[in-house]
Amino acid sequence: MLSVICRLKDEKIPIDYRRKVVSFLKHAISNDDSAFYDELYENNVNKEFTFSVYFYPDTIIRQDYISVVSKKLAINFSTPDPYICIKIYNALSKQRLTWFNISDDNAIHIVEIHNPKEKVITENRAIFKTLSPIVIRDHDPLTKKDWFYTFEDNESIDILRRNLKHELKDKFPRDISKDIDDLKISFFDMKKTVVKSYEFLIPCSLGCVSLEGQQYLIQYIYQRGLGSKRSLGFGMLKLI
Secondary structure (H helix, E strand, O other): OEEEEEEEOOOEEEOOHHHHHHHHHHHHHHHHOHHHHHHHHHOOOOOOOEEEEEEOOOEEEOOOEEEEOOOEEEEEEEOOOHHHHHHHHHHHHOOEOOOEEOOOOOEEEEEEEEOOOOOOOOOOEEEEEEOOOEEEEEEEOOOOEEEEEOOOOOOHHHHHHHHHHHHOOOOOOOOOHHHHHHOEEEEEEEEEEEEEEOOEEEEEEEEEEEEEOOHHHHHHHHHHOOOEOHHHOOOOEEEO
8 A cells, every 4th residue: 555645736626636646647657667557558457456535624625626725635545466556656756746737727746655554354344434436337348338336226236246256357366256246245324426537427435335255355355446447546445
């Protein structure tokens, strides 16, 4: 896990701030290691990381923009892959104190990078709080169309399991389909929200989720995030 403390030139940032973080990350990686950039972004690969943005308490969310009064925020990255963690750390380290424009009137730079110790799950059940909204997407590979669901929809948990099977198919030395089928996913204290991501408005879920099943699988989901569009700043979890 990485916690990246950043400073803004101006307090006003776009509502679609995750898009700006992705641009900043892609800029850092492409400048540091073009081969790694190609690994992640030149092919339509499933990226094994997630991130969330922490705004300090004086932040005000307005209709068309966010006012970060302190001009300070933290970008938190999580991945189960040490290789990806090191590559992102190296790329961002080289951008420290270098301004990157996130709008015509604002820019961001990195002040500090921390590597906090990640918690290890030792039991077969864990409860998490969402640090960034969970996206539940049902994608049709033939029509290329997407349908989005929230915790309120009966199909949501089945879709999460089906996507996990597809995404983790070759991540482990054995077939883990049964472990995913047996994984119990429960939502509570949840609320529905709609988030702008690029040109789309996406219904998402925020709140708490319980995972019960194989310890290794829960640990992997915790580090990688839950749901779709994780590398765009969705699905990051905090163990509670």
